[in-house]
Amino acid sequence: MKNIILQVESIPDNVVENSILEINTRDVGYFTHSFFKYPCKFIPQVPKWAIEKYTKENDIVLDCFAGSGTTLVEAVLLNRNALGVDFDKLSQLLCMTKTRLLSRREIQSIKELLDGLFIKDVNLVPNLPDLYNIEHWFCNETIQELSYLKYNIDSISNNNIKNFLLVCFASIIKKVSNADENSPKPYVSSRFKKKKYLVKDLFLKSVNNYLEVFDKNSNIHIGDAKIISQDARNIGNQELKNKIDLAVTSPPYINAFDYVRSLRLENAWLGFFGDSNISSIKKNQIGTEIIAAEVYKKEILNTEIEILDEILNKIYLVDKRRAYVVLKYFQDMEANIISVKDLLKVNAHYIIVVGDSVIRNIEVPTHKILIEIAKRNGLKLVNTFSYIIKNRYLRIPRADRGGFIKYDWIIDLKK
Ligand SMILES: C[S@@+](CC[C@H](N)C(=O)[O-])C[C@H]1O[C@@H](n2cnc3c(N)ncnc32)[C@H](O)[C@@H]1O
Structure with a gap:
């Protein structure tokens, strides 16, 4: 890779192939992006760059690994229609809430509802989340406060209001828990004593901050957003075949980040999944580490992609299971590319944002391998370039080396 780094505020319309951009913007939390x-x-x-470059108003934009909904929010702000796919139910809740404006009347109702949300009806025994050692994660007082708050939110009938309050609820879970605030993966530090936060104070702060966004923007017009599937490997939806104007996404990185484990406290409190079914949920995660022993005992399969086969054989010599983790990642991504291609219009683009990895000290140039996979499935490579990730929270811890993935690659493909 050439080492010329271009300083930019946003991604220029035309970028020279293989260049490296350093995007110098602090403006990453506007509208609902900060939720x-x-x-x-x-x-x-x-996603803003891709949406502006390749679509016009009312077009359809897809993100098949929607996460917190960054693409969907950008699409609706630019008056496009947004479609999302993600297997995480918390992601689906965020996507729906962040892309739908609350009406003046709903904002007023939320303000009127707030006091009632803290009522503790002693005749009630609210459900506890499915966490085996809940006292490890939360003190008793916090467990009680959160249980009643969740119970009261659940009894609201207006779904827009309920979802908004559930997002506010989810956003305080990590802070009021005993888990370290700065680590994306929940763990309780034995060295540092955690500051104690009150559920009510934090919840009200989050409601007020998030409401302000909707209050300020109640007069703007934005596009529609929908979740259409839970599995990026098989999006289905035949009625959308050849209908999508642009897909833009950042899939998980190989072996780098376990979304299921990281978001388990929030998902358990929301009742989406818990400790008793976490393993079955993890199996569907792209990049899953769950590979059965009878699978990885077998010889590693030939993928007929030269650089991938070479890497798989090297990893297999030192770690059979890991070699299968890598193989499964690329098989899953191939299924995704086929599924997205099927939905794209002819000449529409699929933009994939991904970082390379290092597995057992062996470099895996994920972006190059994905390009080969895309090409053999009939997509054309239009451009590829990278950018430096400046915001520490947005960086992905690299599981294998304890370091950080420095660049993200943007791969621009066309049907
Ligand atoms: C890198 S994150 C996407 C973040 C997103 N670009 C954003 O800005 O918030 C990858 C997402 O892929 C999702 N994911 C993992 N396996 C999946 C699968 N099989 N189908 C759909 N989504 C999956 C994870 O839940 C996670 O939200």
């Missing part, structure tokens, strides 16, 4: 600290988000400037 909930979802791990490994990309900056809004990336």
Whole structure:
């Protein structure tokens, strides 16, 4: 890679192939982008660039690894229609809430509802989340406060209001828990004593901050957004075949980030999944580490992609299971590319944002391998360039070396 780094405020319309951009913007939390600290988000400037370059108003934009909904939010702000796919139910809740404006009347109702949300009816025993050692994660007082708050939110009948309050609820879970605030993966530090936060104070702060966004923007017009599937490997939806104008996404990185484990406290409190079914949920995650022993005992398969086969054989010599983790990642991504291609219009673009990885000290140039996979499935490579990730929270911890993935690659493909 050439080492010339271009300083830019946002991604220029035309970028020279293989160049490296350093995007110098602090403006990453506008509109609803600041709702909930979802791990490994990309900056809004990336989907914005693709949407402005390749679509016009009312077109359809898809993100098949929607996460916190960065693409969907950018698409609706630019008056496009946004479609999302993600297997995480918390992601689906965020996507829906962040792309739908609350009406003046709903904002007023929320303000009137707030006091009632803290009522503790002693005749009630609210459900506890499915966490085996809940006292490890939360003190008793916090467990009680959160249980009643969740119970009261659940009894609201207006879904827009309920979802908004559930996002506010989810956004305080990590802070009021005993878990370290700065680590994306929940763990309780034995060295540092955690500051104690009150559920009511934090919840009201989050409601007020998030409401202000809707209050300020109640007169703007934005596009529609919908979740259409839960599995990026098989999006289905035959009625959308050849209908999508642009797909832009950042899939998980190989072996780098376990979304299921990272978001388990929030998902358990929301009742989406818990400790008793976490393993079955993890199996569907792209980049899953769950590979059965009878699978990885077998010889590693030939993928007929030269650089991938070479890497798989090298990893297999030192770690059979890891070699299968890598193989499964690329098989899953191939299924995704086929599924997205099917939905794209002819000449529409698929923009994939991904970082390379290092597995057992062996470099895996993920972006190059994805390009080969895309090409053998009939997509054309239009451009590829990278950018430096400046915001620490947005960086993805590299599981294998404890370092950080420095660049993200933007791959621009065309049907
Ligand atoms: C890098 S994150 C996307 C972040 C997103 N670009 C944002 O800005 O918030 C990858 C997402 O892929 C999702 N994911 C993992 N496996 C999936 C699958 N099989 N189908 C759909 N989504 C999946 C994870 O839940 C996670 O939200």
